[in-house]
Amino acid sequence: MDTEGILDSEPAQQAGRLLSRLTTDAELFLEGLLRPWNAYQIAIAMGLFLVAHLVATYWITPSLRDWLRTREGWPKWRMRMMVVIQRRVRMMVFVVLIWSVVWVMRELTWPSRSYLLALLANLALAWLLIAVLTRLIGNPMLRSAVRYGAWTWVTLSFLDLTEETRAVLDSLAISFGDMRLSAWIVLQAAVMLAVLITLARFVATASSARIRANEDISPSMQVLAVKILQVALYGAAFFLGLKLVGVDLTGLAVLSGAIGVGLGFGLQKVVSNLVSGVILLLDRSIKPGDVISLGDTFGWINALGARYVSITTRDGKEYLIPNEDLITGQVVNWSHSNDFVRLDVYFGTAYGDDPHLVRKVAIAACAGTPRVLADRAPVCHIVGFGDSSVDYILRFWIRDPTGGLTNIRGNVYLALWDAFQEHGISIPFPQREVRVLEGSTLATRRAPLPD
Known part of the structure; x- marks a missing residue:
């Protein structure tokens, strides 16, 4: 490729000339450092930094640390601010010392003899302010990028090298068509x-x-609105940033279209989950807080993501179910339209017990169990005559499925056990009788001994 994908010859030559100029300027700067007054200024700056290090390490920092340990009850933001100050004590002391020396030297001698000290003082102050202000950024990676970027830009500005640096960076270019x-x-x-x-x-x-x-917006629509808002804002920030720096979005659109076709074939499942997530939010079939069952998984929805749904079970496990499974699979939503859930409990009693009394006792025992709704009274019905017992079904309602289903069933069974014991109602178990008919004989057979 001539001019596409490689450095152009003219910009490369320009970059070479600029690098040569920077090298010459650096040599002149190093030669200038060897002059007496410049060497004195460098020595003074190094001495001040050593003094600042000793003062901060052995005096100010230990005293400040001991004082902070006695500050109980302070707000968290204030403690964080003091920790930032504690970590920058050495630089603060150095800034104070070097500016004091610069002020004294400007009063006692010519300004040229404190030029390097003033430059170092400005740099130190700027670096200190950047280090303190960037602590307001919460993301560590972004904070580091902003801090080092600002330090670089400030240093180049004070050294009057911004134009040369910009020219060098602009000469390092590649071309894609136009x-x-x-x-x-x-x-x-x-x-x-x-x-x-x-x-x-x-x-x-x-x-x-x-x-x-906003309580007027349903939870699922809240999630959908937040997702749409985030996509719109981040997308607008991305394209606006490229437009402001002069990137031609026409060529980028063609390139992104080709990339999108390739990604469409390789990421079909991901796209399917994204579309399924939008459908779930639009039809509001599930929402955060719903109690659902999907196969052997039973729990309540913790969060709706762009690719998956987070479900937390009673045993503390968190399942990440792909959105596509919730669209294509059979899902039991225990709290879709309301929170009322009916539960069934099966039991049996002996044939000698009065079924009218059994039903009355069972309903009373179930109604007295916590979490069972009183306004939807429990009911008990006979469902069959079994081999060893009269079989019943006890139905009752709850409205907090997030509190668990197995535990409420267990509490109802315990209440039935106590009530049946109190009223003399027995719970039978299967029994078998072996009858020897008249005229028949029983014979035993001894198993042969092993060889």
């Missing part, structure tokens, strides 16, 4: 995207909190 992509454009795009995405994240977080606080 679109030219340089290192400078990539750097601008990264910075712009970081700023816009941070703003988009702030707006999305604030708007999501307001949406979730």
